[in-house]
Amino acid sequence: MTNYVIEVEGVTKSYGGVVANQSISMKVPDGKITGLIGPNGSGKTTLFNSIVGYHPIDEGSIKFKGQEISSLRVPQIARLGLLRTFQQTRIYSNMNCIENMLISVPHRKMGFADMFGEREDKATMEEVERLLDFVGLYEKRRLRSGDLSFGQQKLLEFAMALMNKPEVLLLDEPTAGINPTLINGLIDRLRRANEEFGITLFVIEHNMRVIMNMAESIYCLAHGEMLAHGSPDEIQNDQRVIDAYLGAH
Amino acid sequence: MNKNFSFKLHFPILVFGIAAPFLFPGLQLQFATLWVMVLFALTWDIMGGQMGYNSLGNIFFFGVGMYTSVLFQVGQFAEIGAYTAAHGGDSFTFTNAEYYQGLVIGIIMSGVVAAITAALLGWTVFGLRGPYFAIGTLGMAIAAGELMGTWEWVGAGSGISVPVFPGSAYARSLLFYFLCFGAAVLTFVAVQWIYKTRFGLAVNAIRDDEEKAEAMGIHTLRYKTVAWSISAFFVGISGALFGNITGIIEPLEVAFPTVTFGIFMVAMTLLGGKGTLWGPVLGAILFHTLKEVTWTYFLGWQWVALGVLIIVNVVFFQQGIMGWLMEKFPEKFGIVVENKEATR
Numbered sequence: 171m172t173n174y175v176i177e178v179e180g181v182t183k184s185y186g187g188v189v190a191n192q193s194i195s196m197k198v199p200d201g202k203i204t205g206l207i208g209p210n211g212s213g214k215t216t217l218f219n220s221i222v223g224y225h226p227i228d229e230g231s232i233k234f235k236g237q238e239i240s241s242l243r244v245p246q247i248a249r250l251g252l253l254r255t256f257q258q259t260r261i262y263s264n265m266n267c268i269e270n271m272l273i274s275v276p277h278r279k280m281g282f283a284d285m286f287g288e289r290e291d292k293a294t295m296e297e298v299e300r301l302l303d304f305v306g307l308y309e310k311r312r313l314r315s316g317d318l319s320f321g322q323q324k325l326l327e328f329a330m331a332l333m334n335k336p337e338v339l340l341l342d343e344p345t346a347g348i349n350p351t352l353i354n355g356l357i358d359r360l361r362r363a364n365e366e367f368g369i370t371l372f373v374i375e376h377n378m379r380v381i382m383n384m385a386e387s388i389y390c391l392a393h394g395e396m397l398a399h400g401s402p403d404e405i406q407n408d409q410r411v412i413d414a415y416l417g418a419h
Numbered sequence: 420m421n422k423n424f425s426f427k428l429h430f431p432i433l434v435f436g437i438a439a440p441f442l443f444p445g446l447q448l449q450f451a452t453l454w455v456m457v458l459f460a461l462t463w464d465i466m467g468g469q470m471g472y473n474s475l476g477n478i479f480f481f482g483v484g485m486y487t488s489v490l491f492q493v494g495q496f497a498e499i500g501a502y503t504a505a506h507g508g509d510s511f512t513f514t515n516a517e518y519y520q521g522l523v524i525g526i527i528m529s530g531v532v533a534a535i536t537a538a539l540l541g542w543t544v545f546g547l548r549g550p551y552f553a554i555g556t557l558g559m560a561i562a563a564g565e566l567m568g569t570w571e572w573v574g575a576g577s578g579i580s581v582p583v584f585p586g587s588a589y590a591r592s593l594l595f596y597f598l599c600f601g602a603a604v605l606t607f608v609a610v611q612w613i614y615k616t617r618f619g620l621a622v623n624a625i626r627d628d629e630e631k632a633e634a635m636g637i638h639t640l641r642y643k644t645v646a647w648s649i650s651a652f653f654v655g656i657s658g659a660l661f662g663n664i665t666g667i668i669e670p671l672e673v674a675f676p677t678v679t680f681g682i683f684m685v686a687m688t689l690l691g692g693k694g695t696l697w698g699p700v701l702g703a704i705l706f707h708t709l710k711e712v713t714w715t716y717f718l719g720w721q722w723v724a725l726g727v728l729i730i731v732n733v734v735f736f737q738q739g740i741m742g743w744l745m746e747k748f749p750e751k752f753g754i755v756v757e758n759k760e761a762t763r
Binding site: 243244245249253254256261262263264265272274276277278280282284286288289308310311312313314334 | 613615616617618619620621623624626627628630631632633634635636637638639641642645694753754755756757758
């Protein structure tokens, strides 16, 4: 039997008059890579925001490992092990890469005294260096992260997410704005994060080559509604998806 | 910043701090005020520089500390209402033991009460961001001054006088000089330490991108509240000391001086370089020196001079002295590309 880490049930979210998500239901299986595609404005990021608690939902239920999380706030959900990255890369731009990584340690069990805890113990530093090496930023680790190139910032954000040891990682367009050679490296690293660290990935992506290669199952949104769900092959050959999003080749 | 550089600054400043009241006996209170300014800048920078919350109302805790201290100094031995009564008030004298006991407890409580006040206020004020936070905190400080000015029990607008020091004027200024110096050193040591712990990283993360920090699971409200409480603790203590130096606590000009000290703490930090350890210290020293010089030699033009300094600083030199040095000599601050072979 498949275990589902995220279970979304009948979620509706509207902004003013715009219904961004209309009774969306979907499930993310544990330990797998799941994709989310759809045209611009179809409600993908809204769904992400709803899952991580960025805004309250109008209706429906969102469960993380069986626990209802739709009324929790962003930091509480993050501390449960459900983390997201942003479409517009977000890092702490005035801090160097090492500092960005150090503060990204899991905050799950942090008590009051841990606020003034040691931040650079040996094990943490080794982990920081290993992960910065993993994304190829080791040499630049002492530079102000805001001075890195866009692609490098994206890699840093990914490394920060790994540093947090999440169980599930929601990635919002991880390859957008990254050059083709770097994309291959990033796909490889995403796969390895999934296989080696056991992190479940739920990925929004417009790059079809990337998502079709990586994901085991894909959801497609259009106009705020769930249009289709299936394996990459099924999605690619689904007439509704082709009409709404992929276009005829 | 490397240790060597820090030590090169620590040592002469300590020596100067200890020697100054003996070298310049006529300037003891000016120097005492200088250390209060250093404390102001350091504590403002916890919020404005390191955490990115530009509070214009930190001076609120100065007044809270000042009133708390005097109420403990007097209240332990006399009825406050009778002490402050404008007409027919009793006259009180304090014994030496009462004076010193009152002072010690007053100073400690001023810090504690200010910190607790900050923690309580934090739950509401931290709902504000950016300019709204600045204006909200400013409003809080102004309102506090006005409210204290109507509260008869604490002397209302005519204020409340601090118990009289039981020794010579020289001993008094020496004592309060060293208390101010000690408070500034303690503040420096405390902020230097907290910036080295996880706390420093967390407040920097909040400064750079609070939404990201929340998304990464950081207890942002907890860090912000504690940051403000730490800041308030030391500002409260400085209020207790300054109230005792002034002798009489009046709500608007002495306890809650929003347009002077309240703005100075921001200006000094910006001048020295916000978000750095030494910037506030250097900024406070420069600012206070310039202020004293203009007040002495260009009386009538002193506000113009300070105004020009603030404008030049804000328009042309936003990063401040330390920020400029970091831009100019990044490698001195450890901002370098380093490959594996060099380090392993």
